[in-house]
Each structure stands twice: as structure tokens, then as C-alpha cells.
Amino acid sequence: MLRVLSLLLVVQLCVAQQLEWPKQYTAKGQIILPYGDIVEPFTAYVDMSGKGRSRIDYYGGSAIVLNLGDEGQYGAMFKIVYETTQDFANVMTCFAVPGASGAPVTPQGVLPDISMYKYAADYMYNDVMSEIYISNNAEEEKNNNYTLLVRKDNKNPILFRFVGLDRLFGSHYDEYVIEYSDFETTVDATVFDYAKKFTCKGFPGPGLTLAMTENPMFEFVGAGEYEEKHRSYKVDSDFEEFKGHHSRQYDDEGEEAKRKTHFRHNHRYIHSMNRRDLPYKLRVNHLTDLADGEISRMRGYRHTPDSPRDTLYKPSISDVPEYYNWRLRGAVTPVKDQGICGSCWSFGTVGTLEGSQFIKNGMKNLKAFSEQSLMDCSWGYGNNGCDGGESERAYSWIMENGCIPTEESYGGGRYLMQDGFCNVNKSECGAKISMYMNTLPGNVTSLVMAIAERGPISVAIDASHKSFSFYSHGVYYEPACGNGADDLDHQVLAVGYGTLTPGDPDSEYWYIKNSWSTHWGNDGYVLMSRKNNNCGVATDASFAILN
Incomplete structure (x- = not known):
């Protein structure tokens, strides 16, 4: 499933190369979650100009998420999925939630913030000459290591990988990969009108907590000013709710950290599967903090x-x-x-x-x-x-x-x-x-x-x-x-x-x-x-x- 990326980064950081993402682009690729055995294909349409607009189709369009920054005062998010109720089965339905002053809706890209990265080396990847950019930061006992590959000739993205290391316990607490298969610096503006085909209704649940489950790319590459503040909000809040609901009391901080890691991977798996066009749904249950x-x-x-x-x-x-x-x-x-x-x-x-x-x-x-x-x-x-x-x-x-x-x-x-x-x-x-x-x-x-x-x-x-x-x-x-x-x-x-x-x-x-x-x-x-x-x-x- 996951092509192993063996990057020998025992190199000294060089002077940063000029790299800038286009304001508009169309990208196809897949999110790879090794711990969840998930490969989730996507097609993204992104326009960062003005207030910005984005649309990301997951699993060939079985789940579509639009972030329209120009919709109303604070923007609006739309999710279009198959809905099944007691009265009907598998009807494509549009759900919407407006932005708010404290949580405006901004366009969701599929590319990381390049200002955080430094050029490391040239690298031949799958017979394509590429450039490696890396970013490392520490958060308490965790080392967060990001690797970005772009084509050397046109600077189009090839691969983005995150590996999180826990220094205290000597383990990987997280890993994910985004592979980009096609990338164009244009976007068809009509794709952002897709929600107009439906009579949209409200999301089931509070708006802010939808950021990860209804907009999954948010967790992996962030969205503007909300990147650091809210990227883990949904997992953090759901884990606290999970502990309370199931009366979980862990022996020590190390055990809780391990359980939260299992919870995070299972949480991602559950919501990724629910974006597929399946005849059944999954949910967080009492097993979610288990390996x-x-x-x-x-x-x-x-x-x-x-x-x-x-x-x-x-x-x-x-x-x-x-x-x-x-x-x-x-x-x-x-x-x-x-x-x-x-x-x-x-x-x-x-x-x-x-x-x-x-x-x-x-x-x-x-x-x-x-x-x-x-x-x-x-x-x-x-x-x-x-x-x-x-x-x-x-x-x-x-x-x-x-x-x-x-x-x-x-x-x-x-x-x-x-x-x-x-x-x-x-x-x-x-x-x-x-x-x-x-x-x-x-x-x-x-x-x-x-x-x-x-x-x-x-x-x-x-x-x-x-x-x-x-x-x-x-x-x-x-x-x-x-x-x-x-x-x-x-x-x-x-x-x-x-x-x-x-x-x-x-x-x-x-x-x-x-x-x-x-x-x-x-x-x-x-x-x-x-x-x-x-x-x-x-x-x-x-x-x-x-x-």
C-alpha cells in the first residue's frame, strides 16, 4: 500500500530555495493512513484568491466538502453525502453550516504551509528528479517531522509525509502520507456551484467540531490561522468525551498517551470509512482506545x-x-x-x-x-x-x-x-x-x-x-x-x-x-x-x- 520513502536526510540544511504554491490549483491524490490501513483517494479544487473557495471530493465523490469563504459574512461549509434514514436509502444530501465570527469558514487546501519548510537536498524519486523540503518542531515530549517532495522542474507536489515521534516512550505516535498523482495550476470555477443543485439543511452537531470529521484534510495540512489552534480539536474533545462516557482512568500519563494514540488512529479510520459509499456506518465505541x-x-x-x-x-x-x-x-x-x-x-x-x-x-x-x-x-x-x-x-x-x-x-x-x-x-x-x-x-x-x-x-x-x-x-x-x-x-x-x-x-x-x-x-x-x-x-x- 504505502511506498516506503527512504530519505537519507543526514545532510546539512542549505539556503532555502524559492518555492511558492499557486493561488489556484486542481490536485488528485490519496491520503494514506498506515496505522488504519486506509488509502483514501481525493480530488481537490482550490482557489485561494479573495476570500477563497475549495471543494474536495473523497472516494470518487461519495463525500464532497465545499468551503466557500465568499458565502455570507463568515463563509459556509457544505458536505454532500449519501444519506439513509427510516424513510429512504442512499439519497445524495447536502448539509451546511455557516461560519461565525470566531470560526469563519476558509478554503481548505491540500498543500502544507511552505513557509515552515527548508530545502534539504535533491532526490531521485520514482525516476523523477525532486527536491526535498523538511520541517521539524518539538511539542513537549514529541518530535514532529514533516517531509515534502516536489518536482525539481515545475515545483509541483509529489508527496507530503508526517512522522511523529514520542521521545519519552520511544515510539511513533502518528504517521500519515499524502501522495499527489496529478496537479494543475488551473481550476474550473463552476465546480464551486455544486451545492446549488441541492436544498441544503443543517449539519447534525456543532459547527466548530465538524472541522476534522466533515473536513478531514484539515487535520493533515491545516487551514490558515486555525492550523495550530484547531487541527487536533476534534480528536482531543472526542477523546475527553470518550473517557468520561466509558469511565476510563489510566494508570499514568504514559498509558493515557498510548491510549490516545490508538484512539486517534481508530477515530480517523472510522470517519474515513464513513465517507465511503457503504451500506453501513461506523462509530466511536468502547473499543476505540484499544490496539x-x-x-x-x-x-x-x-x-x-x-x-x-x-x-x-x-x-x-x-x-x-x-x-x-x-x-x-x-x-x-x-x-x-x-x-x-x-x-x-x-x-x-x-x-x-x-x-x-x-x-x-x-x-x-x-x-x-x-x-x-x-x-x-x-x-x-x-x-x-x-x-x-x-x-x-x-x-x-x-x-x-x-x-x-x-x-x-x-x-x-x-x-x-x-x-x-x-x-x-x-x-x-x-x-x-x-x-x-x-x-x-x-x-x-x-x-x-x-x-x-x-x-x-x-x-x-x-x-x-x-x-x-x-x-x-x-x-x-x-x-x-x-x-x-x-x-x-x-x-x-x-x-x-x-x-x-x-x-x-x-x-x-x-x-x-x-x-x-x-x-x-x-x-x-x-x-x-x-x-x-x-x-x-x-x-x-x-x-x-x-x-
Whole structure:
């Protein structure tokens, strides 16, 4: 993704070369965020003359931001994106916010302030003779290093890179790159009239805090006098809000700095993804200050070639309704939080047993069963507590043990978020099972019929993609998802299915209950696309037959 820029800058700074950006330009390129695995293409139209105007199209025009300094007394910002509500889907909509005396809207360029840079050396970059300009400054314990490459012949920009070093902890706290592929010193003035095609409405939220999320280039190259004062305003304020909302208290300044770095990169990723034309949206949640490796510990589905399988499900019904939701029918207990522990398999297992017991009881008397008991007691069947497992091994243990305990009676009703001592002989039996079944692997229709006939079903999915970690709402479809048995890494509960838009197969979904708390997703749930068995929802689905 990122072409490594190896610049040997062990050179003495020379006398500054003359470099000045044009007042008007059109630029194409991409923002590269290595820590977020994001490459975001853009096309920018900039006119810095007078009060100035700018327009930046992201992801081929799926998000368009106009900063018109000549609109009203203090300028105005317009964002044009696809909007989806309860009444319509994917309608291009214009949002607007006027500038104010304390926060006028100014044009947003895509080039850094060249007055901060000094010429360092000539450099051959991708067979193009270029000039290197650098800028370094210190901020408390941080070293901020900026590198700019321009063509030597016409001074057009090639690449702009920032690397932030934390001297105290010896780590990179930030890095981003802007690559410029095309650059012209003219601009078509009619592009600034684009918002006039719409009836624009107000932005959801306060104006000043929109600077980074609605105008993302602002964070990377700044915008005039607001560059130093407000570039990090949104991340700073959102991080403080995040800490308060999730009661975060870090051990020391070093830990807080590390967590804020994770938050910054995840924050950028979330808002960059939301600028794409996707059928779902992301949001900041309780995982946003975690590293990818920490989040991966919550994905504990472990499939092996010798994983047990009992009986293949054969439906006894020939027709099913187009929509089913066992949560609305009362067969699903509230969403729980597994914590930083790979115990997801126990939650998927318990969920299908709870639903089956509810149905067996005549659609009444929903009881919660103990995930902790499965974590503590099913090691002999191949499960490994917080280090992972799968439903089929849990069923085997329940059949041998005789039953699964109720949540209330096992260990005082506590879920420990860690492996514990097996207390199954001191608990009340919640449900007994005689056998378990798997739906036809990879067959979407088989899983649909099982949900309609048998209730909530334990399913394994590929949840390894960052987009899943910060899912908010919409139908989740991840093209990079795998659906083979070896691709799956997380166990969840399929409690229903349906279609958002009748007649549109791309809007067909599974209704999935996760175990990452109600802070995640839509109150702890996600709509996952049924298209092509995306993310493998139908690959390993199982349920048990109760005695």
C-alpha cells in the first residue's frame, strides 16, 4: 500500500530555495493512513484568491466538502453525502453550516504551509528528479517531522509525509502520507456551484467540531490561522468525551498517551470509512482506545479439523416467512459483555440453548444460562476458556455432564472475564440436551430455515476486519471477509433474518447478537449481509435438541 520513502536526510540544511504554491490549483491524490490501513483517494479544487473557495471530493465523490469563504459574512461549509434514514436509502444530501465570527469558514487546501519548510537536498524519486523540503518542531515530549517532495522542474507536489515521534516512550505516535498523482495550476470555477443543485439543511452537531470529521484534510495540512489552534480539536474533545462516557482512568500519563494514540488512529479510520459509499456506518465505541491486537483477543472461535460434528439438520418445514426476529418474540436474553477474553464461543452456545428452552416452555419463562460454567468446565472437550473454543465442544460437555447450569446458580451468577474453578456440582440445572445439529455448511437457505424452525442459532463468523470492530448500523458487508471454515474467528448468535428493501437481494440480512456490550453496534446487535454467505455466517451454524 504505502511506498516506503527512504530519505537519507543526514545532510546539512542549505539556503532555502524559492518555492511558492499557486493561488489556484486542481490536485488528485490519496491520503494514506498506515496505522488504519486506509488509502483514501481525493480530488481537490482550490482557489485561494479573495476570500477563497475549495471543494474536495473523497472516494470518487461519495463525500464532497465545499468551503466557500465568499458565502455570507463568515463563509459556509457544505458536505454532500449519501444519506439513509427510516424513510429512504442512499439519497445524495447536502448539509451546511455557516461560519461565525470566531470560526469563519476558509478554503481548505491540500498543500502544507511552505513557509515552515527548508530545502534539504535533491532526490531521485520514482525516476523523477525532486527536491526535498523538511520541517521539524518539538511539542513537549514529541518530535514532529514533516517531509515534502516536489518536482525539481515545475515545483509541483509529489508527496507530503508526517512522522511523529514520542521521545519519552520511544515510539511513533502518528504517521500519515499524502501522495499527489496529478496537479494543475488551473481550476474550473463552476465546480464551486455544486451545492446549488441541492436544498441544503443543517449539519447534525456543532459547527466548530465538524472541522476534522466533515473536513478531514484539515487535520493533515491545516487551514490558515486555525492550523495550530484547531487541527487536533476534534480528536482531543472526542477523546475527553470518550473517557468520561466509558469511565476510563489510566494508570499514568504514559498509558493515557498510548491510549490516545490508538484512539486517534481508530477515530480517523472510522470517519474515513464513513465517507465511503457503504451500506453501513461506523462509530466511536468502547473499543476505540484499544490496539488491534487487544481487540483480536475478543475473537475466540477455534475450529480444528477434528472439531466434533453430530447430525446434519434436515428441515421439517417447506416454507418460511420473509422476516423473523426471535428477540421480539422474547427468546433472547439481554446483550452481555465478554470483556477482553476469547470467550465468545460460550456466549453463542448459551444463547441458542436459552432460546431453545424458551420455545420448549411454550414461548415463556426465558432463563439465563452460565457462560462461565462452559469456560471453567469444558476443557476436557477441547475448549480453552478465555483462549477460545467452539459450540460443538461445549455441547459435547453438556451432554456428558448432564446439563448446563443456570447463570444465577453458578458461581454466584458472576461472569469473571477469565478462567475460573469448575463449580458445576454446586449449581442448578438449567437445560439438558440429547444431541446437537449443524446446518448445511455454507448454505444460507439451510440457516434461514433453522432459525425459523428451531430458534436462535449459534454461528461463527469472520470478524477480523477493523470495520466490524466499530460497526454502528446498516447492513454490514465486508468484501474482504472470508467464509471458509478456517476464516472464522468469532462466535455470535443469529436471532433472525430479513430484508431492508423488499425485492433487493443486496439488502437481505442476518440479525446477529454480539457479546461486546450494548456500547457496540446497534444496542449490541449487527445486521450482517446474507449475500454470498459474507463473513461465513452460514458456514458453521449449530443448535442443540433439548431433553
